[in-house]
Amino acid sequence: MSTSDATGTPKDHVPQLLDRHELQDYLNHHLLGSRSGVRMFRTAADTWRGTPYEQRFKDLTAQVSEMQDRLIALIDRLGLHRSPLHAMAGLAAAVAGRFNPVNLTRSKTQGMTQVELDILQGALQGQMGMWQALAELATLAPEGGLDRAEMEANHERTRELQDAVRRISDETLGTRFLR
Structure with missing residues (x-):
């Protein structure tokens, strides 16, 4: 059973202050992942070069890059720092991602x-989790500078990107597993 504070508000619903250090670390880890993600989408466009899916992957790459820009803008707007260590790791991941260790032959x-x-x-599922967590934090810490509606819109946009990849997967599945 929930207890209440002096105003009668349940304690589990009392607004909290954001731990900016933890939030900064969390967002920097997601930024590192997004750098690899953009590179993976570029690599997928290379895999599908010369097919109708090449342009779809190029469009997806641009949209995933835009979502990365939204994350960077959020970090900056909140006055958080982008980790130079994560930036260097992101560059290394980008170079490694270009080699596409998952699909070396680009088949x-x-x-x-x-x-x-x-x-x-x-x-993209990982990115959706981040936007959802940020939407919840916007409610838990309303003074923290997070806008719930914006975070929910970013979550929805990322879900649409994931659906687009799923459609490509479904449309091309038979070329991999059916004879």
């Missing part, structure tokens, strides 16, 4: 291509 018709598509969906 469109093998099981590893499915793994690549699954990983892209998983990366």
